[in-house]
Amino acid sequence: MRFTFRLMAAVLMATPLLPMSAPPVWAQSVGQSPAATITLTGEGVVSAAPDMATISIGVMTEGKTAAEAMAANSAQLAQVLENLRAAGIADRDLQTSGLSLNPNWANASGSGVSRIVGYVASNQLSVRVRVLDSLGMVLDAAVRDGANQLNGVSFGVADPAPLLAAARKRAVADARAKADLFTQAAGVGLGAVLAITEQQQGGGQPMYRGAAMAMEAAVPVAEGEISVSAQVTLVWGLTPR
Secondary structure, eight states: OHHHHHHHHHHHHHSOOOOOOOOOHHHHTTTSOOOOEEEEEEEEEEEEOOOEEEEEEEEEEEESSHHHHHHHHHHHHHHHHHHHHHTTOOGGGEEEEEEEEEEEEEEOTTTOOEEEEEEEEEEEEEEEESOGGGHHHHHHHHHHTTOOEEEEEEEEOSOOHHHHHHHHHHHHHHHHHHHHHHHHHHTEEEEEEEEEEEEOSTTTOOOOOOBOOOOOTTOOOOOBOEEEEEEEEEEEEEEEO
């Protein structure tokens, strides 16, 4: 056993020390400049004819008491709903969007003191029209026997997904065209896409523009067209040319 230990010690003493291994690649990269990138935003817009509309109407009534004002409002609104259903509007396309009851104040002559002289009840109704050819008839039915407020008409599409997809593709193509232009002008190459981000508009909903409406005695409506837009930001790596 003693001979074995002495032999191993002799071997170790005779072995030359090996040089330290080279540092790993990640350690050599510390302190170097980050890779060059280019970030650009593209926009895409797609236009189409609307296929639906939403009407905002209201019924406002007055009464000496709050109960009288609300009773008159309820009766008037019931007539409006009946007319709209007769015009082909389904219950799922009728929605109350606002209900209020407020005192009606007036100044006593010469005293400067305000007092309640009655109450005003208001009920707002949102009406979705899925057949645009019937929009004029629906407007006429709404205001014929009850609705005394028309707050506007907005146009849209029942399924915006195909339009939004097309707008997104155009946005990406627009950003790519800008990237090609800038890199060619700068004399560098365009590398791989590193990140894609979409700018949200209105909680992620598509943006509609350009709808128009005309109101006359016969309630003609000009639908115009709507535009769906998308914005996309892309990041590319740059390569030497």
